[in-house]
Amino acid sequence: MQKSNSVVLGTKTYYRPIEAAIRWADLLRYEQHILEALGQRALPAHGEFPRWPHLCLYVDRIFDGITHGELVCGKSGIVRETVRVKLNDPALTIRHVDLKSWVAHYYPGEKPSFLFDELERALHPAVNPQTLSVLLVEREVTKAELAELKHTNEPLRVEHDNCAKRHCSRQPGLRSESTYQNIICGLLTLLLGESPSGAAYSSFRNMDAVVSALLAHHAGLPGMSERTLWAKLGQARRHVATSG
DSSP, rough: OOOHHHHHHHHSSSSSSHHHHHHHHHGGGHHHHHHHHHHTOSSSSSSOOTOOHHHHHHHHHHHHHTTTTTSSEETTOOOTOOOOOOOTTTTTTEEEHHHHHHHHHOOTOOOTTTOOOOOOHHTTOOOOHHHHHHHHHHHHHHHHHHHHHHHHHHHHHHHHHHHHHHHOOOOHHHHHHHHHHHHHHHHHHHHHHHTSSSSBBSSSOHHHHHHHHHHHHHHTSSTSSSHHHHHHHHHHHHHHHHHH
């Protein structure tokens, strides 16, 4: 909260270069001391404020921008073509809006709080207000499209869930279970049985051989574990034996 108050107090319509540098360096609480030390001078002497090296840096940047015609200046807050201001004139001033535009263009990575609000400081230097507006519009369009897709997809999702529930709850009836066990037992008879003449129907000699072959060819499939195979094959043989 204290920081917010200092920003409000430090913001002005126009600034002397030293006043702008003081705010840029976040030295507003020392402004009176710095201004008294400078008197009528516009620039601090080299090494005059060793505690605050950024102060001289920012003053130099501002005067460099004015000298090269990048930063518009005026006199006592007035900017006119007919007004001629010397760089050492104590009345030389820079308007807040001109200073903000100049900093944003030439020093996009630095956004002093007396020029930029919290949202502007949070933005990446490559994102300007115009780009942000475009991004926000695109975001709203994308949200609307997503909502439409969700609305269209909802009946399909409900139907899929219902089908999945019906599939999971579907269990074979007693008749179907009996049929499967009869078939399994019949296949075991062919695999392990002999013809009337005594010739083996297959090369399998016992249940161990059948289970091993099934595991070798179908390992990983649901139900194809050694424990399950022994249980199901034995259950099928017992079912046929008791049915007969």
